[in-house]
Amino acid sequence: MPANVETKFYVREKPWHGLGTEVQEAPTSADALIYAGLDWEVIQKNVYSEDGSLIAGYKANTRSTDNAALGIVSDRYKVVQNEDAFQFTDDLLGAGVTYETVGALQGGRKVWMLARMPHRYIIAGDEIAPYLVVMNSHDGSSGIKVAMTPIRVVCQNTLNLALDSAKRIWTTKHTENVMLRVHEAEETLGLAEKYMGELGRGILSLPTAWTRPPIRASAWTGTWKRRETSAAGRSRTAISWSG
Secondary structure (H helix, E strand, O other): OHHEEEEEEEOOOOOOOOEEEEEEOOOOOHHHHHHHOOOOOOEEEEEOOOOOEEEEEEEEEEOOOOOOOEEEEEEOOOOHHHHHHHHHHHHHHHHOEEEEEEEEHHHEEEEEEEEOOOOEEEOOEEEEEEEEEEEEOOOOOOOOEEEEOOOOOOHHHHHHHHHHOOOOOEEOOOOHHHHHHHHHHHHHHHHHHHHHHHHHHHOOOOEEEEOOOOOOEEEEEEEEEEEEEOOOOEEEEEEEOOO
């Protein structure tokens, strides 16, 4: 399936791959879970060898709706259900949080949720509304990751880009109780918000030449490139856009 997307929803603006359910208004977590097709649970089962012998120390994560195998994990692995991941995000951002895109990748092995941040920032004269992206895996390949990003996540590639380019990212393993670490994640995001504010002030103070198309508040789909130039003994920083 294109972009590794299994199920998802998006608000108004259709993504490039055309997959998912379109909704007109950004939903709260209770509705987002259903729109994105994530209203299922991870069930852990014992793992057996071909001859029927129990393999100690391991569990199989399976999906409640179709018994699909999501991954083999150690018996120390603590499942974070999709509903719990939404609750974690709600607790981080407070009452009234809404979601822009939510979906499942790789047959449900990974899920993401993209929430609108309550604050907006002015960067180079443009109003930017960043997102909070949360990624959770059910196959044991990674822990939970949380970051601020200006990128509208709609597929595997944009999820990777959002996490890889984040100035600050908060992670936790599935061997820990994630719900007890909300305060720690809040501190990390607080530093990220401070960075966004400083970024806006810093860019305005540069002798910068900007070449870019108009930015929509819902997405950045290109890359800023920085280069140093000099003319008549003067140096100048130029930041350009490639999309």
